[in-house]
Amino acid sequence: MESLFxxxxxxxxxxxxxxxxxxxxxxxxxxxxxxxVFLIDMPPDRIGKIMSPLVIRSATSWEISAIPMxxxxxxxxxxxxxxxxxxxxxxxxxxxxxxxxxHTNIMGSALFAAISGSSAATTATxxxxxxxxxxxxxxxxxxxxxxxxxxxxxxLLIPPSIVMIVYGVLAEVSISRLFxxxxxxxxxxxxxxxxxxxxVSLMYPDVAPPDRxxxxxxxxxxxxxxxxxxxxxxxxxxxxxxxGIATPSEAAAVGVVATLTMTVLTGQMNRDVFFGTLVSxxxxxxxxxxxxxxxxxxxxxxxxxxxxQDVANAIGSLDLSPYQLIFILAIFYVLLGMFLEGISITVxxxxxxxxxILGAGFDPIWFGxxxxxxxxxxxxxxxxxxxxxxxxxxxxxxIMRVALAALPFFILMCVGVVIxxxxxxxxxxxxxxxxxx
Amino acid sequence: MTRPCALRGAVxxxxxxxxxxxxxxxxxxxxxLAGNFAVLISSVLLVYIVGHITLEIAMRHFxxxxxxxxxxxxxxxxxxxxxxSLAHTFRYRKHIRVxxxxxxxxxxxxxxxxxxxxxxxxxITLFLARYIWRTLERDFTRGTVSPTLTETPIWMVDAxxxxxxxxxxxxxxxxxxxxxxxxxxxxxxVE
Amino acid sequence: QDVKWDMAxxxxxxxxxxxxxxxxxxxxxxxxxxxxxxTNHFGGSIGYKSxxxxxxxxxxxxxxxxxxxxxxxxxEPMFLLSSLPFLVGSAEDARLLWEVARPKYxxxxxxxxxxxxxxxxxxxAGIWAKKAITSEDELAGVKTRAWDASGTSTLINAGAAAIQxxxxxxxxxxxxxxxxxxxxxxxGGTNAKFWEHLSHFSAINYSMSLNxxxxxxxxxxxxxxxxxxxxxxxxxxxxxxxxxxxxxRVAENYADMEANGITVIAEVxxxxxxxxxxxxxxxxADWLEKVGADGQAILDEYRAQKGS
Ligand code: NA
Ligand code: NA
Numbered sequence: 001m002e003s004l005f006x007x008x009x010x011x012x013x014x015x016x017x018x019x020x021x022x023x024x025x026x027x028x029x030x031x032x033x034x035x036x037v038f039l040i041d042m043p044p045d046r047i048g049k050i051m052s053p054l055v056i057r058s059a060t061s062w063e064i065s066a067i068p069m070x071x072x073x074x075x076x077x078x079x080x081x082x083x084x085x086x087x088x089x090x091x092x093x094x095x096x097x098x099x100x101x102x103h104t105n106i107m108g109s110a111l112f113a114a115i116s117g118s119s120a121a122t123t124a125t126x127x128x129x130x131x132x133x134x135x136x137x138x139x140x141x142x143x144x145x146x147x148x149x150x151x152x153x154x155x156l157l158i159p160p161s162i163v164m165i166v167y168g169v170l171a172e173v174s175i176s177r178l179f180x181x182x183x184x185x186x187x188x189x190x191x192x193x194x195x196x197x198x199x200v201s202l203m204y205p206d207v208a209p210p211d212r213x214x215x216x217x218x219x220x221x222x223x224x225x226x227x228x229x230x231x232x233x234x235x236x237x238x239x240x241x242x243x244g245i246a247t248p249s250e251a252a253a254v255g256v257v258a259t260l261t262m263t264v265l266t267g268q269m270n271r272d273v274f275f276g277t278l279v280s281x282x283x284x285x286x287x288x289x290x291x292x293x294x295x296x297x298x299x300x301x302x303x304x305x306x307x308x309q310d311v312a313n314a315i316g317s318l319d320l321s322p323y324q325l326i327f328i329l330a331i332f333y334v335l336l337g338m339f340l341e342g343i344s345i346t347v348x349x350x351x352x353x354x355x356x357i358l359g360a361g362f363d364p365i366w367f368g369x370x371x372x373x374x375x376x377x378x379x380x381x382x383x384x385x386x387x388x389x390x391x392x393x394x395x396x397x398x399i400m401r402v403a404l405a406a407l408p409f410f411i412l413m414c415v416g417v418v419i420x421x422x423x424x425x426x427x428x429x430x431x432x433x434x435x436x437x
Numbered sequence: 438m439t440r441p442c443a444l445r446g447a448v449x450x451x452x453x454x455x456x457x458x459x460x461x462x463x464x465x466x467x468x469x470l471a472g473n474f475a476v477l478i479s480s481v482l483l484v485y486i487v488g489h490i491t492l493e494i495a496m497r498h499f500x501x502x503x504x505x506x507x508x509x510x511x512x513x514x515x516x517x518x519x520x521x522s523l524a525h526t527f528r529y530r531k532h533i534r535v536x537x538x539x540x541x542x543x544x545x546x547x548x549x550x551x552x553x554x555x556x557x558x559x560x561i562t563l564f565l566a567r568y569i570w571r572t573l574e575r576d577f578t579r580g581t582v583s584p585t586l587t588e589t590p591i592w593m594v595d596a597x598x599x600x601x602x603x604x605x606x607x608x609x610x611x612x613x614x615x616x617x618x619x620x621x622x623x624x625x626x627v628e
Numbered sequence: 629q630d631v632k633w634d635m636a637x638x639x640x641x642x643x644x645x646x647x648x649x650x651x652x653x654x655x656x657x658x659x660x661x662x663x664x665x666x667t668n669h670f671g672g673s674i675g676y677k678s679x680x681x682x683x684x685x686x687x688x689x690x691x692x693x694x695x696x697x698x699x700x701x702x703x704e705p706m707f708l709l710s711s712l713p714f715l716v717g718s719a720e721d722a723r724l725l726w727e728v729a730r731p732k733y734x735x736x737x738x739x740x741x742x743x744x745x746x747x748x749x750x751x752x753a754g755i756w757a758k759k760a761i762t763s764e765d766e767l768a769g770v771k772t773r774a775w776d777a778s779g780t781s782t783l784i785n786a787g788a789a790a791i792q793x794x795x796x797x798x799x800x801x802x803x804x805x806x807x808x809x810x811x812x813x814x815x816g817g818t819n820a821k822f823w824e825h826l827s828h829f830s831a832i833n834y835s836m837s838l839n840x841x842x843x844x845x846x847x848x849x850x851x852x853x854x855x856x857x858x859x860x861x862x863x864x865x866x867x868x869x870x871x872x873x874x875x876x877r878v879a880e881n882y883a884d885m886e887a888n889g890i891t892v893i894a895e896v897x898x899x900x901x902x903x904x905x906x907x908x909x910x911x912x913a914d915w916l917e918k919v920g921a922d923g924q925a926i927l928d929e930y931r932a933q934k935g936s
Contacts (some may be wrong), residue, residue, distance in 0.1 A: 017557065021539050021550060023532040026558035033561065048568035049689040053680045055565060056572065056598060060516035062508040065490075068483055068518065170671075172640075172819065174799040244804025246494050247797040253490035278480040283531045286479070286522040289515070291533065300675030304634060306667060350673075383535045398540060435803060435824065497806065501771060501789035505780060508793065575683070584679065584702040586777040586792070591702070 003310030010035055010302075018384065028294035032301035039305055050304075051297055058296040059289065062249065064343075066162055068285035069252035070116045074125040075277035076259045080268040082229050083129045086111065089226030092215035099201035100208045102143055103194055104130050109151035110190045111227075113158035114234045115255055117165070119342070119379050120288065123152025123387045127394045140207035142405040143197060145395070149387045149402065150193055150409025153376035156342065158186035160241065160251055163342050163375050167368045170350045175248050178368045179241070180431040185369055188426060189416040196412055229266075233258055292343050299347050308352040315356060322360040326421055329353055330374065330414075337378025342386075345375055366420075369427040373417050380406040461614050468611040469528065471604055476525035482518040486511050505586045513594050520601025524608035530622060539621075551621045552613055559609045566602040573599055631855065633666045633847070637694040638678045641670040643815075644873050645839045648748045649694050652841065652866035659858035666692065685844050686740045692843040694748075698776055704736050705918035709926065710747075711837040712915060713782045713908035714901065719874050721934065722749050722836040728930045732922060733840070743848045745841045746863040748870030751878050753779075753834040756817045757809035760893055761830040763900050772809040773798055778911045779811050779834065786907035802826065814881035814892075823888040830893045832904060841866070 013034055017027040029051070036042040058064075077083045086108055094103040108126040116122050127148050134144045156163045159179030168175035201208045215223070233255065240246040240254040263269045302308060315328060332353075336345050350371075357367045379387040382403040391402045420426055493507040504510075526532055534554070542550055573595035575581075582588040616622070635653065639645050646668075653666040676684060678699035684690040701708035709715075709729055716722040726747050737744045755761045757770060768787040774780040775792070783790035791807060801807045802825040809826070810817065811834060817826070841863070848856065882892050916923050 018535045019538060020554060020557075021534050021537075022554045022557050023527075023534045025532065026561050027534075029561045029565065030557055033564070044564075046687075046689055048564060049571075049687040050684070051565060052568035052572045053683060053689075054675050056516065056569070056595060057677065057680060058675075059519055059598065060512040060594060062512045062515075065486060065511045065515050068515070069487060072483060072487075174803065175797075176799070176803050240494075242804060244801065244806040245498055247793070247801055247806065249797060250490050250494055253487045254494070256487045257491055275480070278483060279476060282476055282479045282483055282518060282522045283526045283529060285483075286519050286526040287531050287533055289519040290523065290526075293519070296675060303669055303674035308673060309667065383537060386533075389533055399535075399537070497771075497791060501769060503789075503791045505792055572683075579703065582702040584699050584776065586780055588702070588777075 006305050025290035025294040028298045032298045058293045066117050066252040069256050070118045071121045071284050072281040073255045073259045074121040075281050079273045080263050085226040087129045089223045092219045092223040095215050099197040102197045105147040106151040106193050109154050113155040115237045116155050117160045117162040119153045119155040120386050122155030123390045138209050145402050145405035146409050149380045149406035152387050153379040154186050156372050157182045166343050166346050171364050173364045177365050177431040180434050181365050181369050181427040192412045312352045325360050333374035338381045342375035366424045366427050465611045468608050472525040472528050475521040479518040479522040482514045486514050517597040520598045523605040547621045551616050555613045569599050631664045633691040635666050635692045636674050636676045637670050638672045645748045648866040648870035651869040652862045655862035655865040659861045660855050685742050688844045691847045694841045696839050698837050706736050711835050714905040717833050725930050729926045741845045742842045746867040747838045747840045749836045751813040751815045752836045753813050754831040756822050756826045757828050760828050764903050770809050771807045773807050774811045782908040818881045818884050823890050828891045832896050
């Protein structure tokens with residue numbers, strides 16, 4: 001009962017500070033501080049002494065270094081012709097699919113996901129390329145926003161992935177295996193999205209109006225040529241990881257160097273591209289890192305409030321079967337995901353959930369993939385959903401409408417989780433094939 | 438904001454009478470300059486991060502050696518980059534907030550809400566800065582170094598973070614003044 | 629009065645330190661008649677790493693913590709002692725060194741507003757590799773991951789291509805050939821299933837560094853005499869559990885490793901050990917320069933007692 005009360009007070013505080021519109025990073029620090037004072041009478045002086053070294057530590061941790069680099073890479077692609085080529089390359093290929101250009105969101109996200117470790121970078125980059133083009137051609141806004149919100153989050157599931165690195169460190173499992181395990185579930189969810197878009201387009205042809213001539217073989221070929229730059233990038237980044245030249249956390253630097261080199265080679269490098277991308281990458285990274293730092297402190301506060309222990313004991317005492325446990329945890333994560341962002345969800349919850357999961361006999365690699373999908377769900381649930389924010393920013397559409405557009409894709413991702421739970425080999429087959437020789 | 442706002446009028450009247458309008462302008466300007474300079478350093482740090490990691494990969498792969506400092510220095514750089522760009526990122530409204538309430542309120546209420554949000558943010562940042570200063574002071578007087586080959590004095594890292602927080606606090610004040618003078622700004626796109 | 633403490637530990641509850649800590653908190657609760665209730669936060673789940681424990685306990689931010697001492701040597705150089713290379717060859721040596729140095733450690737903790745309760749040892753570190761490493765020739769040029777500055781510098785001096793990298797990167801780098809060897813304990817490699825990538829373990833007994841459990845002085849002073857007695861009883865029990873577990877733990881690890889195809893080289897030629905020790909001289913010189921006569925006195929006393 002006591003932990004329910006604690007959780008309820010924290011929820012109220014989150015609703016008060018974030019609902020008021022306090023910037024998220026400051027809001028989370030406030031929630032933690034007020035929560036500790038109010039709930040366990042911790043003296044403010046002690047809270048300050050706890051906060052200071054932990055803020056310094058989490059701000060200077062090597063693990064978050066990949067984020068600004070992936071974002072920088074995406075920014076460079078946006079300001080060069082690499083992103084246009086991605087759209088031009090995909091559009092003739094999608095002509096024969098019901099839903100046509102709507103698939104550029106899904107395919108574009110899946111492709112960009114293969115080189116970027118962050119869902120924010122994936123959604124922003126693909127959205128900037130596709131949303132305006134789709135609107136110009138009178139495609140359904142709901143489907144355009146929804147498929148982007150859903151598919152953009154694949155940046156976390158399709159390797160490389162920042163959340164997977166964080167999970168790997170915390171759960172002491174191989175990051176290479178995690179990366180391999182994410183590939184097939186990522187493609188599966190992308191296929192679910194594509195299937196949904198096709199079905200809706202067959203039922204309501206208006207959502208994807210026919211707008212152009214049937215592409216000939218020549219156009220198809222040209223489209224494939226346009227996909228070469230991004231394919232080369234994917235090859236270099238993934239190649240550097242799987243050949244052992246770079247560690248997964250270093251691969252982002254390889255990606256930046258490769259993108260910069262390509263920009264120079266294609267004669268597109270200039271001062272504006274270089275400095276413009278740098279400053280906006282720094283701003284975006286600052287925004288994300290600030291939230292991560294505050295979220296780390298919130299999770300420490302939860303520790304002092306004994307929330308992890310209490311929830312673990314509560315769930316443990318229910319004596320659940322493995323499937324029931326997964327079901328309860330999924331609900332727990334969706335609730336958590338409404339308010340928190342991916343990495344903080346992972347850091348905060350793992351000490352609670354990992355022992356339960358291992359105790360119930362689940363594979364930690366499989367659970368990593370499950371957790372990453374939970375984090376992806378969090379990206380598209382209001383009131384705090386990064387992908388929703390990004391689409392709100394790109395289009396000026398109110399966040400609740402974007403969330404509504406994303407709802408079908410939220411449900412599809414839940415379907416993906418059910419399939420993954422029933423058939424864990426979808427995640428485990430590839431890493432076992434690659435690493436059990 | 439189109440509706441005239443009594444509070445804003447009053448502040449303006451006082452400001453004009455005392456010649457504070459010039460002061461406000463100067464304060465905003467100084468903040469902009471400091472923020473721009475700090476974000477420039479942050480940008481250089483991002484380039485440095487990519488450079489150091491690339492160097493490490495090259496040394497390990499081609500020379501079977503190491504810079505023996507990658508995790509550590511890249512970590513410091515990330516921390517410095519984040520805190521030095523806090524103010525600039527805020528100035529350009531790139532920090533995320535849940536703007537549900539903001540879309541409902543207008544005029545004086547909107548200004549009051551905005552000022553309240555800034556006040557809360559200022560309060561918690563001041564609190565944090567006070568204790569970062571304490572850590573900085575102790576690490577400096579005691580001469581704490583990192584437990585690594587480089588034995589880097591830790592107070593340097595604390596100091597950069599502290600400077601970033603001070604710049605951010607000052608920017609919060611400037612933003613509050615601007616909100617009173619010009620109305621509540623729109624939130625920028627999140628990228 | 630009732631005491632409710634949160635106790636931080638960066639390592640998992642299954643490690644030697646975690647197991648001993650459970651003995652500590654359970655015994656403390658029992659011996660104090662339930663008036664001391666310590667909540668364990670294993671695996672760094674309360675957000676602290678060893679590096680921050682020392683100041684956190686000094687400040688009273690944390691009442692009590694279990695800390696890997698090499699991590700706080702940047703604050704108090706004396707704490708590097710137990711991670712110095714090739715100082716102790718066996719569990720008996722490690723325990724002797726701990727007992728000889730304990731008064732000095734206590735003094736350093738007291739100066740920092742803390743009370744030292746007990747120490748628990750890490751199993752001895754050796755070299756995991758794709759081949760037997762029993763001579764300088766075999767070590768030459770091998771890309772080896774070390775966990776701290778002393779290890780890196782010792783291995784470089786011994787001719788290896790030593791690299792310091794975070795634990796998270798170790799397994800991916802082994803899988804892809806980015807590194808060929810890792811300096812760590814039998815246990816560390818067993819937990820990470822190194823046999824998927826490596827074939828040999830050479831027990832060079834590099835070091836057996838210590839974790840220490842330390843409590844804030846103000847919290848300690850606020851306890852009743854009975855409670856302090858209960859904590860001392862619990863410390864003794866935890867210490868016995870940790871040192872007692874060491875031998876069985878290493879034997880279990882070796883059995884596990886051999887079952888998974890690892891060749892364990894338990895006896896490394898003394899000539900090689902001599903060369904490795906020589907390679908570690910620099911680390912000693914640097915350390916003695918920082919701690920001065922105090923450090924030399926401990927080393928002299930330790931060697932005298934060991935010799936007799
Ligand atoms: Na990705
Ligand atoms: Na959410």
